[in-house]
Structure formats: structure tokens, C-alpha cells
Amino acid sequence: MLEIRNLHARxxxxxxxxxxxxSIAPAEVxxxxxxxxxxxxxxxxxxxxxxxxxxxxxxxxxxxxDLHDLSIEERAREGIFxxxxxxxxxxxxxxxxxxxxxxxxxxxxxxxKEFDAMQFVKYLRQKQSELNVSDDMLRRAVNVGFSGGxxxxxxxxQMALLEPKFAVLDETDSGLDIDALKTVADGVNALRDPxxxxxxxxxxxxxxxxxVPDYIHVLADGRIVKxxxxxxxxELEKEGYGALTGVxxx
Amino acid sequence: xxxxxxxxxxxxxRFDEVTAGLPGxxxxxxxxxxxxxxxxxxxxxxxxxxxxxxxxxxxxxxAKTPFEIAGxxxxxxxxDLNGLGAIRSxxxxxxxxxxxxxxxxxxxxxxxxEGLVVTNLADALTTHRNLVRPHLERISSLEGEALLxxxxxxxxxxxxxxxxxxxxxxxxxxxxxxxxxxxxxxxxPRNLVVAGAGSRIVLSETxxxxxxxxxxxxxxxxxVVAPEAAVxxxxxxxxxxxxxxxxxxxxxxxxxxxxxxxxxxxxxxxARCEIEVRLxxxxxxxxxxxxxxxxxxxxTDITTRIAHTKPGGSSRQVFKGxxxxxxxxxxxxxxxxxxxxxxxxxxxxxxxxLLSDDAEIDTKPELEIYADDVKCSHGAAAGRLDExxxxxxxxxxxxxxxxxxxxxxxFIAEVVESVExxxxxxxxxxxxxxxxxxxxxxxxxRWR
Numbered sequence: 001m002l003e004i005r006n007l008h009a010r011x012x013x014x015x016x017x018x019x020x021x022x023s024i025a026p027a028e029v030x031x032x033x034x035x036x037x038x039x040x041x042x043x044x045x046x047x048x049x050x051x052x053x054x055x056x057x058x059x060x061x062x063x064x065x066d067l068h069d070l071s072i073e074e075r076a077r078e079g080i081f082x083x084x085x086x087x088x089x090x091x092x093x094x095x096x097x098x099x100x101x102x103x104x105x106x107x108x109x110x111x112x113k114e115f116d117a118m119q120f121v122k123y124l125r126q127k128q129s130e131l132n133v134s135d136d137m138l139r140r141a142v143n144v145g146f147s148g149g150x151x152x153x154x155x156x157x158q159m160a161l162l163e164p165k166f167a168v169l170d171e172t173d174s175g176l177d178i179d180a181l182k183t184v185a186d187g188v189n190a191l192r193d194p195x196x197x198x199x200x201x202x203x204x205x206x207x208x209x210x211x212v213p214d215y216i217h218v219l220a221d222g223r224i225v226k227x228x229x230x231x232x233x234x235e236l237e238k239e240g241y242g243a244l245t246g247v248x249x250x
Numbered sequence: 251x252x253x254x255x256x257x258x259x260x261x262x263x264r265f266d267e268v269t270a271g272l273p274g275x276x277x278x279x280x281x282x283x284x285x286x287x288x289x290x291x292x293x294x295x296x297x298x299x300x301x302x303x304x305x306x307x308x309x310x311x312x313a314k315t316p317f318e319i320a321g322x323x324x325x326x327x328x329x330d331l332n333g334l335g336a337i338r339s340x341x342x343x344x345x346x347x348x349x350x351x352x353x354x355x356x357x358x359x360x361x362x363x364e365g366l367v368v369t370n371l372a373d374a375l376t377t378h379r380n381l382v383r384p385h386l387e388r389i390s391s392l393e394g395e396a397l398l399x400x401x402x403x404x405x406x407x408x409x410x411x412x413x414x415x416x417x418x419x420x421x422x423x424x425x426x427x428x429x430x431x432x433x434x435x436x437x438x439p440r441n442l443v444v445a446g447a448g449s450r451i452v453l454s455e456t457x458x459x460x461x462x463x464x465x466x467x468x469x470x471x472x473x474v475v476a477p478e479a480a481v482x483x484x485x486x487x488x489x490x491x492x493x494x495x496x497x498x499x500x501x502x503x504x505x506x507x508x509x510x511x512x513x514x515x516x517x518x519x520x521a522r523c524e525i526e527v528r529l530x531x532x533x534x535x536x537x538x539x540x541x542x543x544x545x546x547x548x549x550t551d552i553t554t555r556i557a558h559t560k561p562g563g564s565s566r567q568v569f570k571g572x573x574x575x576x577x578x579x580x581x582x583x584x585x586x587x588x589x590x591x592x593x594x595x596x597x598x599x600x601x602x603x604l605l606s607d608d609a610e611i612d613t614k615p616e617l618e619i620y621a622d623d624v625k626c627s628h629g630a631a632a633g634r635l636d637e638x639x640x641x642x643x644x645x646x647x648x649x650x651x652x653x654x655x656x657x658x659x660x661f662i663a664e665v666v667e668s669v670e671x672x673x674x675x676x677x678x679x680x681x682x683x684x685x686x687x688x689x690x691x692x693x694x695x696r697w698r
Contacts, residue, residue, distance in 0.1 A: 048641075048645050050641050050645075051637065051641070052637070071644070071649075071650075072641065072644035072645055073644045073645075073647050073648060073649050073650070075645075076644070076645050076646055076647040077647050081645075082645050084642060084645075087642070088636075088638055088639050088642040090639065090642075090643070090656065090657070090660050091660045091663055091664065092659050092660035092661075092662070092663025092664075092667075093656055093659070093660055098646075101646075101647075101648060101652075102646035102647050102648065105646070105647030105648060105649075106647050109647070141660075141663075158646065162646070162647075
């Protein structure tokens, strides 16, 4: 599904990623953990194709094709989804309208017939209740006035609607209490699929109790310094990042 | 550098000849106003950028253009009112002025309630002379205002609306000014609204132009709001690409009087909308909201002055603009509070979205406060589209152009949503959509 080789990336004049190798097969859930500043969000943005994040060396192959030449929206339409750490508020655009547009952009790209308003609402309803997203939330402008938990649930709802092949969840747990975390995690787990892979980026081990990964990689100073199975999370919990990275905790 | 720009407009040279054909010709007092105003204009000349109020808006191109005055007997040839878009279904009350003349064929005052007069200045100078005269005399004598003086010297037909005490009409009164000229022409409409105590009216004013020729529209509007009366005034400025639109509106509010205005300004090569509101009675209220959109090399200026002279008044202004290419925007918002005007609430906000590196906004909020028990605020901000927001939308599959349009709409949404009148709000959204898309409309962005 995703093949990252020797990836180097620069943001502005800073080299942030300094040689990342990562292989993710379909159906796998990988987690990336690491201290602040290690490059976790940068990796997420590079995969999504954000402007200002420049690949200086190495390659990213998605479903066998070089990702480099695809624009942000092309990547999205090809099935790459990024759940934002800080989802953006868009006043003046209702949730339902926004979701329908995003879904239709994909359907058009795949040569499928676009949903009209009524068809979309039907499609939406199925996914909406599972995630406890109320009609009221969707009638309001996208993310405007939403609590942290509501914003994250809205991200997962988008993921459920867009049915990506590869989803990157950027610190989906940040700012959430336990209940909110459980709801979001349930939503994510419900989206596990043999044809879908996920990259879960997190700072704390706790999320990985709920979204249990197949592999964990520790990112420090732009490189993966250790990889392992899910037990690695507990080890990090006990020892902290310092033991692995050789860096004293801040 | 001088504080004056000299201009030699052909029509000014021909004052006697021209004014003989203007409304009220032969009325001694009106002749006097015209003559004295001409003298004042000749003394003042057009303000240069040395004059503080005109620092950011340069009239030199206007001054260089050999404007004539609109021929007064021309019925419009090719004006298609349907192209303006039917704003709403329902009863029509519409006055149309084409190239400076009142068009009887295109106008239709409709069925008006008793006590509401909707007419044009020329007729009002016959039927309501005693009412109109003091208003014309007062504004014309304001010192130091060259464009007002010019309008007073050459005042042409405009709308006169007189509402008796207690009379209310919810249907909007449509006031349309159309320009369609073949050579550089100026029009100087003079409008007057007098709303009696406890009355309520809604005005929907449009200035629209067709054709490639330059023209200059110099309207002056006076609105007098009696105690507890309410005037709602919507205005669209959609002049053609080579037009100069310099509008002046003067409003006075008596106690508990209210003036709510909404302005959308996106036509013309150079547009300046000056609005002055004087709250001269206790508990008066004024709301000025608006949107300005400009691209290419357009210059758009909104200059407001709100004067609180009595206690308990409230004023609110929210103006948002979007500037693209090499366009230039100006916002000058002054709120003054006299020593007597305790418990005033005055709030002002100006925000501009700059879509290109060469677009520029000059924003100058001013608060002049002499009372000590007041709540006043002002804010001014200008910036580009947020890159993170664009990224978010594109990461959901919207292409770059769609994403920009969504965000520009979102930016403007706050002001549009403040318009209570639903048909006008829909109409606003249509105008904004067509400006945004310049043709190919992103269909799903329609509000309803």
C-alpha cells in the first residue's frame, strides 16, 4: 500500500525528516510515536502533500505509484485521508454541504455518479449515528464552535464517508478525555478493513490501548529509531523516549 | 503640492445653459442654491490627496476626463431591467432613473398606502416644494465639500420619498439608477427621504451601468429620520468598469430613530461611498454593514462618519472586503461621541481579505470620544487566505480554486448573514457568486 524509502523532507529552511524507511501493507495499522519535534506531523503533512513541505531525497510510493507528482486534492481523491490534529473551522459552509462536496469530488474522480442532496443524506445517516454526530452538528458551519471531541468525531465521520485506502490520523487523541477518546477509537476501529491501512500518530501510549496497532515505530529527530510490535508502547510508557533516543526528557 | 486638483469639465463651463433644463428651473431659491454652489465648487475645486479625507483616493483621473452632463431628454435605449434580476415577487414599487432622467416608462410606483409619497425630484419641486426646500438648502450650504457643492449646482432628478407619521411599508421601494452612455457623461442625482415619526420603510437602491464608456455618478442622498421611525436602506453599487461613482449620504436620526444600511460595492473603476450619520436624539440606533469586492485596478473607498451627539445611542459598523489583482481598498471609519452622549455604544469592524500580493487596503478607524460613560470599540484587520484552511479543504478533495471560493465565501458570510431580509440576502449571494466565479458558477456553493 505505502512504501517510504529514505525519505528526507524540509520545511522552510529546516531539515525535519532525515531518512525514513517505512512499509505498510493493506489492512495494517501502524503507529508512530515520538517526542515533540521529532517530525511526526511533518510526516503526516508530507504524505498529504501540503505546500511548503518539500521532499529533498527519497521516495513515497502509494499503491505502486510515485506520490510526488500528485497534488493535495489528487491524493485525496486517490484515497489518502488525513485526520487533522487541529481540524479547521470553516464558517459559512454547513457540515452537510461540505461533506457532500468532498464525497462527490471522489465519486466523480472514480467515474461514479455523484450524490444529489437527498441521496447524500441517506448515505450520511448510516454513518452519522454510529459516530454519535447529531443532525444539529451537521447543520452548523464546519467545526465552528465544536468542542475538541466534536471536531475529532467530525474527522472520523469524514473518514467513514470518504472510505480512504490509506488514512493518517495525526494525534487524534490530543485534547480528548477518556469518553471522547473511546468514541473516536470505536469509530476508527469500525473502519478497519482488509483493503485499508492506517498510520496512527500519537504522543501518548494511551490511544494505542484502544486502537491496537500491528506495528509501532518510534520517531526521533527525523528518523525511525526503533520499530516493534504493540508491546513497544508499554515499554515506552515505562522508560520514556529518552532511553531510546538517548535524549534527556525535557 | 496643492490641496486642490483643478479640473475643467465642459459641463461646468456651460452652467447657465445646462441648468436651464434641470429640475426646478425658474425657481428663484433653487437658482440661488445652484449659483452659490457653483461658486463654492469653483473656489474649492476637487480635493487633492493633501486633504486628509482624500489621502488614499486620488481624483486626478476623474479630473482629467472631459465630462459632459447627461442629456436630459434621453429615454434609455437598450436597458434591460430584467438583467438586474427580479429581487422578489410581490408588489412592485420602483423608480428608474436612466442617464440622469426619470424614466416614466420603466418606473411604477405601484399601490402605495396613504401617507407615503414616492416620487422624483422634479415632480416634488412642484407638489412638495415647501417640504423639499429646507433640505436642499441645508446640505448645499455645508462648508468645504466640493462634490456636494457640485451636486447642488447641477442637481438632477432623483428620488423623493416622504412618509407620514405612523405609515409603514414592508415592501421594498426599488430605486434604480442606470447608466448607458456613449461618451464621458456625468449625472448628479439628488435624493431625499423624509420619514415621519413612527414610520417604517425599506429602500432597495441599485446603481448599475452598461457599456465601455466612462461616466461619473455623483449622487447625494439625504435621509431624515423622525422620532421612532425606521429606515432600512439596501444599496448595490454595480457601475460599469470605467465608471466613477462618488456617492454621498447624509442621515440624521431623531430620538429612537433607526437607520440600517447595507452596502455592496463591486463595480466602477473608482468608487467612494461616503456615509455620514448624525444621531441627534436620545436612544437612536444606526447599523452600517457592507461588502466591497475589487479586482484588476479597481479602487474602492468606504468613508463613514457617525456622530453621537445625544445619550443612549448605539451604532454598529461591519465592513468586509475582498481585494484581488492590483486593486486598492480604502476604509475610513470615524465615530465621534460628544460630551453629552453618555451611555453610547459604538462598535466598528473592518476586515479585508487580500487575494494577491499587489492588492492593498488602507484602513483608518478613528474614535473621537468626549464622554466618559461609553462603550466603544474598533477593529481593523487585513490578511491573506489561511494556508492551513486551504490545505484542509484540498485534503478533502476540493481543487485549489474551489477551496479559495469556499474560504472567500466563508469570510463574507458573517456580513451577509446579518441581513434579515431573505430575498435581498439571496440576491446578495447571487451577486457575490457571480463576482467570485466570473462566469462559471460553482453550483453547489449557492446558499439555497
